[in-house]
Amino acid sequence: MHETAVAESILHTIIAQADKANAKPVSAIISCGQFNTLNDECMQFAFEAAAAGTVCEKTKLVIKHIPLRAKCEQCQTVFEFDVYKPACGQCESKEFDFEPDAPLLLETIEFEG
């Protein structure tokens, strides 16, 4: 449930940006990788709870999940890693290197008007 910490952190930033823009935030897009992933329901719930009574009360939160990529050591193919099938999609080799997992990001905020 670190979704609560994430909710508080983004709320803090969105409120600060809303003050600066002097406008109501309509929506915000956040993204996460696969290793420190967010649960959509928990995240929506945590954000709603944190936003109650603030300028973000009606702000829509969009959560993007960025796939984790790996590069095959055998055939050099870059593929999307799948824990259910941890092998290269091209040659089925199990020797591969992960590319960096996507960090937790607050990407954009959209304001009214």
Place this chain on the structure above:
Amino acid sequence: MKISLNQKILSRNEECAKKNRAFFKENSVLCLNVISSPGSGKTTTISRMIKDVGDKIRMGVVEGDIKTDTDAQKIRDAGGQAVQIETHGACHLSAEQVYNAIKVLDAEKMDMVIIENVGNLVCPSAFDLGEGARVILLSVPEGDDKPIKYPGTFAEADVVLINKIDLMDYIDFNLERVLADIRVVNPDVEIFQVSATTGEGMEQWYEWLMNKSGAAQAAR
């Protein structure tokens, strides 16, 4: 109107983790961030480390729990120094809490600071504490499917301790599978098989610790 931020969400924690890391480096202190499910044996393992090698490595312990200071008390009973952080519901320790705790511990006088994170195999992974090594404990009774169910946790480990191996004969635990699943997400991780209660396998883990903290000392 739309604004693009692309800002790291946990950047405040990361800034503080950087401060901690700089502190540990400057004072040649090896910091371990110990993460596991509740009851895997974190406190038992740390207590045993204090008893077995506490005379060779000066250790301080930061205990994170949702409530009470029972674990800090156990560490003191084992002869160690401990600071308890009560998170009051939070499922993880933050770098800031650790920053405050190491001030209380006089950590600059230690060779090693061991942080026992809140019992939880998921959330603590997202929070860098500025540690020099992340240690994941997985105990035999939890089952052999944990690395594949929690790949993110194992991917970011420096060391995995497979604990309670004294129970291996009583529990259906496919060690080969566990080792293979950990290697899928983390090929270079150090894995030790130990029992914190019988002491089996602890020697190799201590050897690794001596080398690692020795390297920190040599830099002093």
